[in-house]
Amino acid sequence: MESFFDFLEKNSLYIVLFITLTIWIGIFLHLLSVDKRLKQIQKEIREINEDEK
Amino acid sequence: MNTFWKATLFVLMTIVIIAGITLPIVKSPSVWYELPNIPGLEEKAKIIFFHVPTAWLAVIAFLTAMVQGIKYLRTNNFEHDAKSNSALQIGMVFTILATITGSIWAKFTWGAFWHWDPRETSIFILLLIYGSLFALRSAIENEEKRAKLSAVYSIFAFLTVPFFVFIMPRIMAGLHPGSADDTNAGPVVDFQMNSTMQVIFYISLIAFTILFVWIWKLGYKSILFKHQLVKEYD
Numbered sequence: 001m002e003s004f005f006d007f008l009e010k011n012s013l014y015i016v017l018f019i020t021l022t023i024w025i026g027i028f029l030h031l032l033s034v035d036k037r038l039k040q041i042q043k044e045i046r047e048i049n050e051d052e053k
Numbered sequence: 054m055n056t057f058w059k060a061t062l063f064v065l066m067t068i069v070i071i072a073g074i075t076l077p078i079v080k081s082p083s084v085w086y087e088l089p090n091i092p093g094l095e096e097k098a099k100i101i102f103f104h105v106p107t108a109w110l111a112v113i114a115f116l117t118a119m120v121q122g123i124k125y126l127r128t129n130n131f132e133h134d135a136k137s138n139s140a141l142q143i144g145m146v147f148t149i150l151a152t153i154t155g156s157i158w159a160k161f162t163w164g165a166f167w168h169w170d171p172r173e174t175s176i177f178i179l180l181l182i183y184g185s186l187f188a189l190r191s192a193i194e195n196e197e198k199r200a201k202l203s204a205v206y207s208i209f210a211f212l213t214v215p216f217f218v219f220i221m222p223r224i225m226a227g228l229h230p231g232s233a234d235d236t237n238a239g240p241v242v243d244f245q246m247n248s249t250m251q252v253i254f255y256i257s258l259i260a261f262t263i264l265f266v267w268i269w270k271l272g273y274k275s276i277l278f279k280h281q282l283v284k285e286y287d
Contacts, residue, residue, distance in 0.1 A: 013074065013075060014075065016074060017070070017071065017074045017075055020070050020074060021067065021070055021071070024066060024067065024070055028062075028063055028066075031267060031268070031271065032059070034271055035054075035059075035267075035271060038271060038274050038275060038278070041278050042274070042278065045278060045281055045282070048285065
């Protein structure tokens, strides 16, 4: 762990890499959760429509 | 969008981020993972992996908006208006992002955030054209009228996109790489990039395209659901 920290201190480009990857993973996970929520809403709307029929 | 495309998007974009940021730029590349030094761009050339696909995504979005606009005019189905509207929103967001990222890059390459270079002028005009489309949409309350006008406008607006994105900045002299008098960078993609750089660039274009499809679907689904619920309870 110590040597990894030293490596990052000497090669700051990889810090940028990890920051960018973190942002990308965050955006991706957020999109996944919105996707899931919309599927749930779609299901609920379908159930409402079927109940009315 | 199914799990396959989501996984593909995640893998491709992660590859682009890792390769795009870490691969070294050297004077004369001798191994596959080294990228060539493009005069005038140097280390900043890496912006091409993120900035150009951003603009590409915007063009795809505006194209989608036009196609869905045509479909709306043919069918009068609200679904196509929702799809067109969602695409327009994403197109606008990514045009703004392309402008901002380009501007940050310009500060360190050309010395100031804004120069009214042909490329900057053309994207500014595009922002005005599509910005007024949103003003038009929000000004009309009647749903059908709004959809119809927006569809027609999105068709005419897209006719200007190839000119402002692909033609005007290339035939005019300017600072942006790929301008008519660009002796440093020239046609960047074809002549200055080595194959590794081209592969990363094209993977990035594919990844951004998948990203667009996903965000677009989320966008128009949410518009359609809201529409259904409003109809249900009003």
